[in-house]
Amino acid sequence: xxxxxxxxxxxxxxxxxxxxxxxxxxxxxxxxxxxxxxxxxxxxxxxxxxxxxxxxxxxxxxxxxxxxxxxxxxxxxxxxxxxxxxxxxxxxxxxxxxxxxxxxxxxxxxxxxxxxxxxxxxxxxxxxxxxxxxxxxxxxxxxxxxxxxxxxxxxxxxxxxxxxxxxxxxxxxxxxxxxxxxxxxxxxxxxxxxxxxxxxxxxxxxxxxxxxxxxxxxxxxxxxxxxxxxxxxxxxxx
Numbered sequence: 001x002x003x004x005x006x007x008x009x010x011x012x013x014x015x016x017x018x019x020x021x022x023x024x025x026x027x028x029x030x031x032x033x034x035x036x037x038x039x040x041x042x043x044x045x046x047x048x049x050x051x052x053x054x055x056x057x058x059x060x061x062x063x064x065x066x067x068x069x070x071x072x073x074x075x076x077x078x079x080x081x082x083x084x085x086x087x088x089x090x091x092x093x094x095x096x097x098x099x100x101x102x103x104x105x106x107x108x109x110x111x112x113x114x115x116x117x118x119x120x121x122x123x124x125x126x127x128x129x130x131x132x133x134x135x136x137x138x139x140x141x142x143x144x145x146x147x148x149x150x151x152x153x154x155x156x157x158x159x160x161x162x163x164x165x166x167x168x169x170x171x172x173x174x175x176x177x178x179x180x181x182x183x184x185x186x187x188x189x190x191x192x193x194x195x196x197x198x199x200x201x202x203x204x205x206x207x208x209x210x211x212x213x214x215x216x217x218x219x220x221x222x223x224x225x226x227x228x229x230x231x232x233x234x235x236x237x238x
Contacts, residue, residue: 002028002036003130004048005137009040009062013051016058024050024058036060041129041137043068068135074101075232076156076187078149079225081105083112083193089124091222095138096128098229101185102139104153106146110194116143146189146200150207158187158209161228162196163218168205175212175228179235188212188232190225 004020016024024030030050038046038060044067048060077100082088095103103125107114122140129137141149150158159175166172175188189196189204196204201211214227 001133002030002034003133004036004038004060005041005126005130006038007040009038009044009046011046011062011064014038014046014048014060014062016060018056021053021056021058025053025055030058037065037133038062039129039135041126041135043070043135045135070136071099071101071185073183073232073236074185075229076100076102076104076153076185077225077229078104078106078146078153078187078189080108080111080146080190080192080221081113081116081143082221085113085117087220087222088113089121091225092121092124093128094226095229096125096134097132098226099134099233100138100229101136102141104141104149104187105143106149106189107143108146108192108200109197110192112192112194114143118142147203150187150189150204150209153187154207156185156187157182158189158204158207159212159228159232160189160196160201160204160209161212161214161224162191162201163213164195164198164201166211167198167201168211170210172211172213174231175214176231176235178210178212179232182235186232188228190221190228193221 052059
């Protein structure tokens, strides 16, 4: 089924924007009477029937099918953008598919990328939302220093994944095991390719975060981020 995203969906008729209309006409080659799904990224799923379509206009008759509740264990992904843009964009796509509530790009002491591409990154998230036919679009936060992100997330339990030996008496369990004891939402932080510094780890621990690992292999940033999202969700499975 064709699936569209629109921040505000009109009822009983919704007009797709120019970009979506071009996609419908030139790529999907949709016709009047075709059925589709629409979401506003805030949990609402609409059934749509294309009522009028031409090169400039696509009108869809809409009816609300359901409203999905937010995730019971929402995850905030704190991650340092990679030097290679395509790797970070791949990570955004897969994190959206697996399910995250928010994405926090951060600057760390060893960051190799300190510039953001919010419009492009949001387009990637929207594309992944439509491909996976989900109804909740993650919040993409602006690029900020790591300390600012952790301050904003101070009300949530958190996990910081790194490759150094454990720096706390509690040790460094696998995230899968540590997250089993987290019934509600949390954040998990993934560092740059050079990893977090000892000072950054200690600062996170001082804020109440738990240090964790993601296995014996040394992972790239984008791989570690996806492994962390999957491990967090897997920890909730019976």
